[in-house]
Amino acid sequence: MELRLENLTKIFTNKNGQETKAVDSLDITIESGTLVGLLGPSGCGKSTTLFMIAGLVKPTTGKIFFGDDDVTKLAPEKRGIGLVFQNYALYPHMTVFKNILFPLENMDVPRDEAFERVKAMANLVGIGELLDRKPSQLSGGQQQRVAIARALVKKPRVLLLDEPLSNLDARLRLQMREEIKRIQRETGITTIFVTHDQEEAMSISDKMVVLDFGKEQQYDPPQDMYNSPDNLFVAKFLGNPPINSFEAEVKNKKLIINEKPFMQVNIPDGLYDVGMRPENFRVKEDGFQTTVKEIFHIGRDTMIHFDFNGKNVRALVDSESINDKQKTVNLTIKTERVYLFDKQTGKVVNHG
Amino acid sequence: MGNLFKNAKRFLIKIGNVIKNIFWNIRRILNNYKRKISNFLDKKRLNPAGKFPGWAKALLYLSPALIVLAIFTFWPIINSFALVVYENYNMSNNTITGYTLFGNFIRVLTDESFIVPASHTASSAVINTLIIVFISVPISIFLALAISVALNSIKPLKSFFQTIYFLPYVTNTIAIGLVFAYMFKTDGGLVNEFLSFFGIQTDGLSWVESNAVYWRSMFVLIFYSIWASLAFKIMVFLTSIQGIDKQYYQAAAIDATPKGRIFSKITVPLISPMIFYITVTSVIGAFKIYNAIVALFGVTGAPPGVSYNLQSIVMYIYQFIDGSNAGNLSVAAAGSLILFAIILVLTIVQMQVSKKRVHY
Ligand SMILES: Nc1ncnc2c1ncn2[C@@H]1O[C@H](COP(=O)(O)OP(=O)(O)OP(=O)(O)O)[C@@H](O)[C@H]1O
Ligand SMILES: [Mg+2]
Numbered sequence A: 001m002e003l004r005l006e007n008l009t010k011i012f013t014n015k016n017g018q019e020t021k022a023v024d025s026l027d028i029t030i031e032s033g034t035l036v037g038l039l040g041p042s043g044c045g046k047s048t049t050l051f052m053i054a055g056l057v058k059p060t061t062g063k064i065f066f067g068d069d070d071v072t073k074l075a076p077e078k079r080g081i082g083l084v085f086q087n088y089a090l091y092p093h094m095t096v097f098k099n100i101l102f103p104l105e106n107m108d109v110p111r112d113e114a115f116e117r118v119k120a121m122a123n124l125v126g127i128g129e130l131l132d133r134k135p136s137q138l139s140g141g142q143q144q145r146v147a148i149a150r151a152l153v154k155k156p157r158v159l160l161l162d163e164p165l166s167n168l169d170a171r172l173r174l175q176m177r178e179e180i181k182r183i184q185r186e187t188g189i190t191t192i193f194v195t196h197d198q199e200e201a202m203s204i205s206d207k208m209v210v211l212d213f214g215k216e217q218q219y220d221p222p223q224d225m226y227n228s229p230d231n232l233f234v235a236k237f238l239g240n241p242p243i244n245s246f247e248a249e250v251k252n253k254k255l256i257i258n259e260k261p262f263m264q265v266n267i268p269d270g271l272y273d274v275g276m277r278p279e280n281f282r283v284k285e286d287g288f289q290t291t292v293k294e295i296f297h298i299g300r301d302t303m304i305h306f307d308f309n310g311k312n313v314r315a316l317v318d319s320e321s322i323n324d325k326q327k328t329v330n331l332t333i334k335t336e337r338v339y340l341f342d343k344q345t346g347k348v349v350n351h352g
Numbered sequence B: 001m002g003n004l005f006k007n008a009k010r011f012l013i014k015i016g017n018v019i020k021n022i023f024w025n026i027r028r029i030l031n032n033y034k035r036k037i038s039n040f041l042d043k044k045r046l047n048p049a050g051k052f053p054g055w056a057k058a059l060l061y062l063s064p065a066l067i068v069l070a071i072f073t074f075w076p077i078i079n080s081f082a083l084v085v086y087e088n089y090n091m092s093n094n095t096i097t098g099y100t101l102f103g104n105f106i107r108v109l110t111d112e113s114f115i116v117p118a119s120h121t122a123s124s125a126v127i128n129t130l131i132i133v134f135i136s137v138p139i140s141i142f143l144a145l146a147i148s149v150a151l152n153s154i155k156p157l158k159s160f161f162q163t164i165y166f167l168p169y170v171t172n173t174i175a176i177g178l179v180f181a182y183m184f185k186t187d188g189g190l191v192n193e194f195l196s197f198f199g200i201q202t203d204g205l206s207w208v209e210s211n212a213v214y215w216r217s218m219f220v221l222i223f224y225s226i227w228a229s230l231a232f233k234i235m236v237f238l239t240s241i242q243g244i245d246k247q248y249y250q251a252a253a254i255d256a257t258p259k260g261r262i263f264s265k266i267t268v269p270l271i272s273p274m275i276f277y278i279t280v281t282s283v284i285g286a287f288k289i290y291n292a293i294v295a296l297f298g299v300t301g302a303p304p305g306v307s308y309n310l311q312s313i314v315m316y317i318y319q320f321i322d323g324s325n326a327g328n329l330s331v332a333a334a335g336s337l338i339l340f341a342i343i344l345v346l347t348i349v350q351m352q353v354s355k356k357r358v359h360y
Helices: A046-054 A096-105 A111-124 A140-152 A170-187 A198-204 A222-227 A232-237 B002-043 B054-083 B103-110 B125-153 B158-170 B173-183 B190-197 B214-242 B246-254 B259-270 B272-287 B291-297 B313-318 B329-357
Strands: A003-013 A019-030 A035-039 A061-066 A081-084 A158-162 A190-195 A207-212 A215-220 A244-251 A254-257 A260-264 A270-276 A281-291 A294-298 A301-308 A311-318 A328-333 A338-342
Touching: A003 A046, A019 A046, A019 A215, A035 A046, A035 A198, A046 A081, A046 A158, A046 A190, A081 A140, A081 B246, A096 A111, A096 A140, A111 A140, A140 A158, A140 A170, A170 A190, A170 A198, A190 A198, A198 A222, A207 A222, A207 A232, A215 A222, A215 A232, A232 A244, A232 A270, A232 A338, A244 A301, A244 A311, A254 A270, A281 A301, A281 A311, B054 B329, B103 B329, B125 B158, B125 B214, B125 B259, B125 B272, B125 B313, B158 B214, B173 B190, B173 B214, B173 B291, B214 B272, B214 B291, B246 B259, B259 B272, B272 B329, B313 B329
Parallel strands: A035 A190, A035 A207, A081 A158, A158 A190
Antiparallel strands: A003 A019, A003 A061, A207 A215, A244 A254, A244 A270, A254 A260, A270 A338, A281 A328, A294 A301, A301 A311
């Protein structure tokens, strides 16, 4: 089922009349059966967006459509969604089994089938042995998996996951990530997956939305977003190690770095923010000469630190291509991997 | 003028800060001394904290409460065990005719109007009390739950209604009883007026006055005790319902849970420790009912001209202290111990039941 947000806005007003714009005019269409990652820093309005789709928070303005139905005013229980809360919200007085069974009890599922589905789902998320325990007797990661099972067991039309993997260890996280992706593929449930972990979002999403201060920054498939970010915020938010950014001038269609022309650019003269991802640098004889400040060997790759216009810049290059004694190193980077952003708006000016 | 006010305010804030600073420094100095003293004692191996065991300290801190309890609670309890073995105790000249182990208990248990209704009456103290306990406690708990859930769900005028429901708690029991007696008056009472408004024949329909039928006066008594005990229960339930994390209701809404199931599967279990507490204390309270009966029917515990009595167990006990049989404290003590035993057994039963039903 397609999910459409139209000009969705939420303004919280506290007692002294102070207003917080938690979500700001979101216009997003999520195609049926896709998994969309909702990504952004803490406090950017991810949970609020999810709660509005779930019907737990009333939008200040804007509309929400499930398919062709306007559900903006519909009560949460009529929307047929599954929601994994950021802090699980497991019923503390019920066992794991009862917790997962609870949504099925409210539906007209035959008893045998309901029990069967609970057990199958519990095994799927790997908590099959814990069915008799109370939530307080589980670790954070186990509780999280119970919450996922409870949301999935009723086969919702839309699945909303609010940072569902934040409490798992790295290995389990990877495993659950694949599991969620697989379940989502198999069932074809339209899914929104909230996270502040860009790597997780990139690996699981068909498409990603990046939010900042409640505003949509970009809505694209992960790789497209990574390779052609719309603005400096998105560029900085994606990638690990993060993108290098520094200020540079364009003079006569030439980008000036360390008082030397670095490359040809086809934009008006002026000051710009430049972004270059560390992994896009290559060591090459005829490259741009840089003075090495520090070298770190990290396994297969080597990290070089140097200055570009007074800012520390990192390059991640092949260990083979450099030795420790080198004082200078010549680097190149492909033109389309250099991002220039407007100083005022932050928008990219040499891409798209 | 505005400037003056602003300056005055700034001045007050400054003074406030100075005072807070003084207190802060006093605490620092005291802490410093405390540390020095304790270091000194440690060095000399004199630290009292190390010398006294934990329970001695606990006893010291508990002693004020323990002393008060000992004088007004423990001593009377011990005393009633002592009293109960006296035979034919006479308070006025403090004489006994001998000692007996079970005599006073047997006297109470076989007494007319304690368990077995006396020949000319239709009820006994135990029957009356049990009826009151087993009807008024469940009804009042259920009503209080329903009202608290309703109060919790309304938005406008919330605190107004909370105040309304809390008013009986701060009103004198005797005064409420008199108001009730007035409401249930035969001639011109509110209830009879109301009933006749619907065409019911109310001429001589007596509730609490002469010739009232047993079940009618009992109804008024139960109605009264439910109403009088509602306020406290509502307050306790409402507070604990308000303490339930909102996210459980959000999760329930997402799972399309019907209202009744939200109440029975989420609200009730989550406040079950409070429900248990209220049940135990209300059962005990209802067993000790006294004020309400006196307020409605006077010290005789019966409307004039009727052949029954609405006496409760506690009223039965009191008659040996200042009532018709004044003076025989041994019998009163035996009655108290029987009441104590009944309450003890019921409380143990409730605790056993609660092990399965209460979620902490
Ligand atoms: N009930 C509320 N009343 C007032 N302000 C709120 C309320 N809920 C959220 N906010 C504010 O709205 C903004 C967005 O909150 P939200 O919970 O959606 O952030 P988030 O993106 O989910 O963050 P996180 O990653 O930390 O969970 C925050 O600035 C927050 O302070
Ligand atoms: Mg959140």
